[in-house]
Amino acid sequence: MNRMNDYIESVFLTEDPLLEEVIASIKDNGMPDISVSATSGKFLTMLISMSGAKKVLEIGALGGYSGICLARGFGTKGTLTSLELEEKYANLAQSNLTKAGFGDQVTYLTGEALKSLEQLVKENEKFDFFFIDADKENYKNYLDYSLRLAEPGAYIVTDNVLAGGSVADNSVNPRRYTEVMKQFNQTVAEHPSLESLLIPLGDGLTVSRVKDY
Numbered sequence: 001m002n003r004m005n006d007y008i009e010s011v012f013l014t015e016d017p018l019l020e021e022v023i024a025s026i027k028d029n030g031m032p033d034i035s036v037s038a039t040s041g042k043f044l045t046m047l048i049s050m051s052g053a054k055k056v057l058e059i060g061a062l063g064g065y066s067g068i069c070l071a072r073g074f075g076t077k078g079t080l081t082s083l084e085l086e087e088k089y090a091n092l093a094q095s096n097l098t099k100a101g102f103g104d105q106v107t108y109l110t111g112e113a114l115k116s117l118e119q120l121v122k123e124n125e126k127f128d129f130f131f132i133d134a135d136k137e138n139y140k141n142y143l144d145y146s147l148r149l150a151e152p153g154a155y156i157v158t159d160n161v162l163a164g165g166s167v168a169d170n171s172v173n174p175r176r177y178t179e180v181m182k183q184f185n186q187t188v189a190e191h192p193s194l195e196s197l198l199i200p201l202g203d204g205l206t207v208s209r210v211k212d213y
């Protein structure tokens, strides 16, 4: 799986000094190296620009790598709301988004994502694109909240759904969240309100469209 990703990256991606700086800043701040893969990041940018999404909700900001990829998709014409547990991470993400030219278009809500999501529901907020990439145990809850916050026709994308390949291949060492992901993928695949597919880029992305018919 990694060789396939390396091949795709070598053919379809070019050097990206800004995103490389983001990765370096994450390392310099002693934060974990768990941003989306470069291929998944480019795919996020393309999904946003192809769908025309303008109001994006991200769950799990880390240092802003995926945030920049999402914002690049809507350019000057959209906004990103990003939920992050750690204030230090949200501060770095804000600073990196500002360097990328999107500082005025992003809002970070810090603390438990479930609390922020409940608040967004109370405020009757609506979004047309969701990127779920935080604590895996809550993926199903994040999916349920996304559906409550979604405009008809919205997209919901979730990272790490292959759990390093362990969801599909018994010879791969299972991860802590392998079973959670298997269950999550099944839920997404069978959900009556969603049309979905799993794309094997990076650590695997589910891409769902909220049905509007």
Ligand code: SAM
Residues within 6 Å of the ligand: 034, 035, 036, 059, 060, 061, 062, 063, 064, 065, 066, 067, 083, 084, 085, 086, 089, 111, 112, 113, 114, 133, 134, 135
């Ligand atoms: N999306 C980021 C990117 O690709 O640049 C990477 C996100 S990283 C995989 C997961 C993030 O979720 C971490 O920054 C972590 O602090 C955050 N997180 C974990 N549990 C959380 C929770 N309960 N509520 C909000 N954020 C949480």
